[in-house]
Amino acid sequence: xxxxxTLNMIERGLIGTPEVFRARxxxxxxxxxxxxxxxxxxxxxxxxxxxxxxxxxxDDAHPMPWEEARAxxxxxxxxxxxxxxxxxxxxxxxxxxxxxxxxxxxxxxREVVIKIRRRGIAERVDRDLRQATRLAALLERAGADLIVxxxxxxxxxxxxxxxxxxxxxxxxxxxxxxxxxxxxxGIRIPQPYPDLCGDGVLTxxxxxxxxxxxxxxxxxxxDPRRMExxxxxxxxxxxxxxxxxxxxxxxxxxxxxxxxxxxxxxxxLLPDGRLGMIDFGLCGELETTMRQRLLRYFGAIVRDDADAxxxxxxxxxxxxxASRPEIFKREFYAATSVxxxxxxEPVAGEDGPAGGQTHIWLMQIVRAxxxxxxxxxxxxxxxYRALLxxxxxxxxxxxxxxxxxxxxxxxxxxxxxxxxRPLSPLELQGIIGSISELLKRSPERLEHLLGELxxxxxxxxVETRASTRDQHLADRHARMISVAIVSVGLAVLLxxxxxxVWFGVPLGWPVGIALGACYLWLLKQWRSGR
Numbered sequence: 001x002x003x004x005x006t007l008n009m010i011e012r013g014l015i016g017t018p019e020v021f022r023a024r025x026x027x028x029x030x031x032x033x034x035x036x037x038x039x040x041x042x043x044x045x046x047x048x049x050x051x052x053x054x055x056x057x058x059d060d061a062h063p064m065p066w067e068e069a070r071a072x073x074x075x076x077x078x079x080x081x082x083x084x085x086x087x088x089x090x091x092x093x094x095x096x097x098x099x100x101x102x103x104x105x106x107x108x109x110r111e112v113v114i115k116i117r118r119r120g121i122a123e124r125v126d127r128d129l130r131q132a133t134r135l136a137a138l139l140e141r142a143g144a145d146l147i148v149x150x151x152x153x154x155x156x157x158x159x160x161x162x163x164x165x166x167x168x169x170x171x172x173x174x175x176x177x178x179x180x181x182x183x184x185x186g187i188r189i190p191q192p193y194p195d196l197c198g199d200g201v202l203t204x205x206x207x208x209x210x211x212x213x214x215x216x217x218x219x220x221x222x223d224p225r226r227m228e229x230x231x232x233x234x235x236x237x238x239x240x241x242x243x244x245x246x247x248x249x250x251x252x253x254x255x256x257x258x259x260x261x262x263x264x265x266x267x268x269l270l271p272d273g274r275l276g277m278i279d280f281g282l283c284g285e286l287e288t289t290m291r292q293r294l295l296r297y298f299g300a301i302v303r304d305d306a307d308a309x310x311x312x313x314x315x316x317x318x319x320x321x322a323s324r325p326e327i328f329k330r331e332f333y334a335a336t337s338v339x340x341x342x343x344x345e346p347v348a349g350e351d352g353p354a355g356g357q358t359h360i361w362l363m364q365i366v367r368a369x370x371x372x373x374x375x376x377x378x379x380x381x382x383x384y385r386a387l388l389x390x391x392x393x394x395x396x397x398x399x400x401x402x403x404x405x406x407x408x409x410x411x412x413x414x415x416x417x418x419x420x421r422p423l424s425p426l427e428l429q430g431i432i433g434s435i436s437e438l439l440k441r442s443p444e445r446l447e448h449l450l451g452e453l454x455x456x457x458x459x460x461x462v463e464t465r466a467s468t469r470d471q472h473l474a475d476r477h478a479r480m481i482s483v484a485i486v487s488v489g490l491a492v493l494l495x496x497x498x499x500x501v502w503f504g505v506p507l508g509w510p511v512g513i514a515l516g517a518c519y520l521w522l523l524k525q526w527r528s529g530r
Contacts, residue, residue, distance in 0.1 A: 018053035025054075031128030031161065033097040037263060038157055051392075052220070063100055066090035069116050076116075076198030084196060088114065094265075098125075098164055103206055110205070112193060115167075117200035122165050129158050156381070160261075164281035167202050173280040174204060180255040186243050187275045207276040209268035216264055216396045234273050241399030243275045245406040248390040252383060253295065253414060256286040260382050262389045264396070284382040290316075294383070295411070301358075302408050306336050313365060318375040331368035335361060343404070358403040359391040480525050487518040 016024065025036040039046050040054035069092075073081050081088060088104040095101075099117045106112060136150035163169060171192060178189045188207060196203035210230065218226040219237075244267065251258035259266075260282040268276040286294070293315050300309035310332055319325060339361035366384060369376055376384075391403050494511050 018050045021050060022053050028131075029124065029128055031097070031125050031132065034161060034164075035132065035154075035157055037097070037265075038153075038160075040263065063092050063095040064118060066102075068119065069100065069102065072116050072119055073114065073201055076201040077196065078198070085112075085114075098161075099202075104203075111208075112196070112203050113190070113206040114196075115202040115204075117165070117167060125161050125165065129154065129161070132157070160282050166281075167197065167200060170279075170281045171197050171202055173283040174202070176257060177251075177259065177277075177280055177283070180251070180257065184247075184250075185274075187247050187277060188270060189277055204278075207268060207270060207278065209270040209276045212264035212267040212269065212393060212397070215269065216393075219398060220396075230269070233269060233271060235269060237397045237399045238401055239273075240269060240275060241394035241397050242401045242406055244394060245390055245401065245403055246410060247275060247277075248386060249403075249407065249410045252286055252386070253291065253410075256291060258284050258286070258383070258386055260284050260386045260389075262386060262393065264393055267393070284379065284386065286379070286383065290379060295414075298407050299411055301404055302411055304340065306333065306340070309336065316376075316380055317369055318377065320373065320375065322373045323375075324372045325374070326372075328368050328372035328374055331371065332365060335364035335368060339364075359388045359395070362388060476525060480522060483518050483522060487515055487522070490515040490518065 022036065025032040036054045040051050046054075070081060070088075073088075077084060085104045086107045086109075088102055090102070092100045093103045093113065098121055099115050102114045102116065104112050104114050132154045133151070136154040140150050171194060174190070174192045175194070178191055181187055181189045190205035190207050193203045193205075210233070215230060215235070218230065244262075248258065248262065259277060259280055261279060266277065266279040268278070270276045293312060297309065297312035297316065300306075300312050310329065313332060314325070314328070317328070339358075362384065366376065387403060394401060490511055494508060494515060
């Protein structure tokens with residue numbers, strides 16, 4: 001459906017034109033406005049014409065009166081706002097479906113922004129989600145071929161909406177993100193002020209910049225006068241897009257904690273040319289095992305290794321009895337070959353179409369997994385959405401960078417850093433301690449292993465359904481492996497600085513004889529098996 005230029009008649013009758021669909025969501029209320037924001041940057045869910053129209057929902061929620069906002073602020077903080085802030089501007093600087101933001105100044109002169117949650121929004125969200133679930137069931141019966149079913153999309157939205165309602169969670173996310181990027185030159189995260197936060201209020205540093213949603217609309221208008229203020233700020237779309245994708249990869253693979261909701265209303269161009277990020281209600285965390293699998297995955301993308309890419313992709317999926325891995329493999333290689341061919345086509349001129357194709361390929365891979373009934377974890381989907389959204393934004397900017405190009409610089413640099421990272425004093429101390437402990441306990445463990453072998457108590461359990469001859473060969477290989485392991489231990493002991501003396505005889509002599517016997521036995525077995 002995302003690749004189709006238009007909707008079929010049934011779907012258009014249910015949804016309407018892009019303009020009608022946007023107006024319908026606005027009439028349905030805050031939850032459906034949030035749904036529109038969610039869909040605006042999901043080309044895997046809706047056609048591009050709808051996403052472009054829904055982009056206008058990002059900044060246009062109806063503001064609540066200042067008297068109501070001030071009352072909510074006093075209730076949440078438990079004190080008169082006039083005592084806590086030197087000044088608060090009644091006119092909001094942003095009004096969303098869940099909260100609205102007011103610019104303020106502290107008594108020491110610092111500029112902050114106060115995010116105030118709307119009254120009764122949690123109850124409204126729950127009520128609207130029930131209605132959205134019924135609408136999703138209707139769309140599903142229409143037979144729309146989506147990468148994610150409407151029912152699953154609403155379930156995903158429900159989880160994220162409830163997270164965005166939790167301002168304590170967002171404060172924790174903001175605090176962690178601010179600490180991670182405190183020393184980064186290319187990006188700014190607003191500083192949180194926990195003492196001025198409450199159940200329905202979040203206060204943080206004010207970043208004075210131009211939202212990327214405004215930049216995108218200015219570019220789409222084609223009016224050069226609207227672009228002039230951006231050029232005065234030194235705006236370069238490729239550089240800004242590169243920084244966005246690099247920041248996304250840095251959060252995922254370096255800090256292992258990343259922002260998911262990267263829509264243009266949460267991103268801004270700052271006067272010093274840096275990228276500003278706000279709104280961290282939705283964040284994901286990458287655990288170690290998944291990180292290693294994703295590093296293999298993206299490493300294969302950068303190397304153009306289709307086979308390694310397929311193996312890495314398969315390791316990210318979970319199979320069931322209903323899964324059809326052969327279907328996934330066929331569709332994976334088909335999509336990858338098309339993606340590779342498109343990337344190798346001649347690059348268009350400066351005013352031609354942007355070159356970001358990786359998000360389209362990612363959509364096709366997820367679609368292939370779904371058609372093969374292979375499960376994608378919620379963590380993987382969160383990461384998928386972050387990467388997909390980031391590259392979609394760069395495409396809306398008209399930039400000529402995509403995930404693969406940025407990854408081509410990012411991942412080799414990451415590997416170089418991680419190669420030398422274990423040599424830090426703290427980790428080096430841990431490695432030396434582990435080696436020392438291994439050397440200290442090696443004689444004891446080797447003595448136990450030799451005792452088990454000589455007493456014929458050492459066993460290696462092998463289950464096989466092969467022939468008698470194959471079993472004999474397997475047994476011989478197992479014995480050879482066991483003796484090879486023992487020989488390595490003997491060689492380590494023999495290379496030690498000093499060995500104990502038993503009954504007046506240095507241990508080095510019997511160890512050397514045993515090592516020679518192991519080598520002779522291994523040579524005999526090898527020759528007989530040729």
